[in-house]
Amino acid sequence: MIPGLMISAPASGTGKTTVMLGLLRALADDGATVQPFKSGPDYIDPAFHRAACGRESFNLDTWAMGPGLLGAVAAQAAGADVIVAEGSMGLYDGVARAGQAGRGSSAELAAMMGWPVVLVIDVSGQAQSAAAVAMGFAAYGRDLPFAGVILNRVASPRHERLVRLGMERAGLPVLGALPRRGDLTLPERHLGLVQAVEHPDLDAAIAGYAAFLREHVDLAAIRAAARSSAPPVPGALPTPPAQRIAMAQDAAFSFAYPHLLAGWRAAGAEIIPFSPLADQPPPDADLVWLPGGYPELHAGRLAAAARFRAGLARHAETRPVHGECGGYMALGQGLIDAGGTRHQMAGLLGLVTSYERRRMHLGYRRAALIAPMPGHAAGAHLAGHEFHYSTIIDQPDPPLARVTDAEGAMVPETGSYRGSVTGTFFHLIAPVTAA
Structure with missing residues (x-):
């Protein structure tokens, strides 16, 4: 030990x-x-x-x-x-x-x-x-x-x-x-x-x-x-949602849990980084994953990233795209920054979010999926965490999950989906056994 x-x-x-x-x-x-x-x-x-x-x-x-x-x-x-x-x-x-x-x-x-x-x-x-x-x-x-x-x-x-x-x-x-x-x-x-x-x-x-x-x-x-006792008997790290995963990684998209990436790599998945802020289109992959981060600080650059947005749209025609928190906002129709300026996002979901009316959303989340998302079937239960200051202005797409906080109360940030594109405000930590 x-x-x-x-x-x-x-x-x-x-x-x-x-x-x-x-x-x-x-x-x-x-x-x-x-x-x-x-x-x-x-x-x-x-x-x-x-x-x-x-x-x-x-x-x-x-x-x-x-x-x-x-x-x-x-x-x-x-x-x-x-x-x-x-x-x-x-x-x-x-x-x-x-x-x-x-x-x-x-x-x-x-x-x-x-x-x-x-x-x-x-x-x-x-x-x-x-x-x-x-x-x-x-x-x-x-x-x-x-x-x-x-x-x-x-x-x-x-x-x-x-x-x-x-x-x-x-x-x-x-x-x-x-x-x-x-x-x-x-x-x-x-x-x-x-x-x-x-x-x-x-x-x-x-x-x-x-x-x-x-x-x-x-x-x-x-x-x-320093001391230690016997830790819990190791089980398995999380399994990958696809074989080749194009992962957005730059100052706008960086919040990915290390244990998830370690589990994906240990199972043989290939994680291919790319930068939306550098206007790079997603590389050829089975899945595009946009993690959380600070898209609100770079909304103008993301709105101007035409190659990134076009490549993301082409990928979504035949293969899945998933976004978490900031990545979810970037998949929506628009993001309103703290100064009230609206920036066009990828438009693959109908979500519109605003930082002009800031409100903190913080805490653990349990999600029961209504529809599938990459790596998890409809009906799966997931544990995660939400932390952001954005306000939902519009979310016309069907909800992705029924989401509750740590005390069991329903929360309105359900995520949403449209075709092969999914998004959540919570950052996935692990699948859980249904309670």
Whole structure:
């Protein structure tokens, strides 16, 4: 069993991602083969993880994945010396359905895998009280292994002494104390961090995080705290929806879960990238897949990409096309940007979406397919996640699925289909057994 750790925090915005990236790079620089994971449905962080340590990062999701898939994804750590997983939101934040409190949380994953938690605490504005917060987090999960805390945004040596006194009284190991630095942030936009490929000098930024952690964190103690228990018995990774898959990949289309692509490749599928933003038509393939991303930031270029749109239309005459979230919007008739300008999209579906009237749509989704989509027959049940700010202005095509949220309530973002073209607002994570 490969020893591992979970880097988590009481809430979002505490600095755990920069700690995670610095730790990955520092351990890799010390000669360790580090396997990163991300807890929960995040489309952006895994690419940063890969940039930090040179190894593909995978999502592990205890709400959307069954034990067999969790085991199969965890098995991607084979050959690593140590596992470092990054939590999502707060440590215990998860599904709040009756009888399912904490489902899908970072704590649930850490307990399942036996990974001790390193809690990154923003101690600005408090001193000994930070120990009460950490003590509560350590005690709340009775079966959760707890490695210690990293203090972030420490104001002064005196501030650090006061916080350490509180942690000592609480019996909690302090694994590091990071002075407050305004430059230790990553640029963000409405879905969170900007994509790794868009960062102006990502490698230098990560190297800076690693140097900062090496100066202020006990790396040897963190490495020694890593533990593990037996992960779930591996099942199968997801099977490919086609043999040759043309996959849109550029700054507008990049949100594809690594475990899906790994499963498709392991089964022998060929994934052929192309760029709609470069006005490339889809290459010859059995299926065109447009993943999510930021089409709203590039709507003018997509509207002007005549070769891409014409090639996509020719493909759709005889073979399937599928879009997820941003890819779904790009398949529609039009996309209205934040300034109110309407841009013509591919027109293969009737969907019209708008960012002029922003509203956040966020959460897990369960879908029962009314019609087939690539790789899944009508009647199949799928688990996924939705996160976007667009509003549906028009959706004249038949619904693709009956979609519910994590609490079982119906949601109006049903997806739609027209001929061989399908689209969903949720990002597919895994097929599930019908409840």
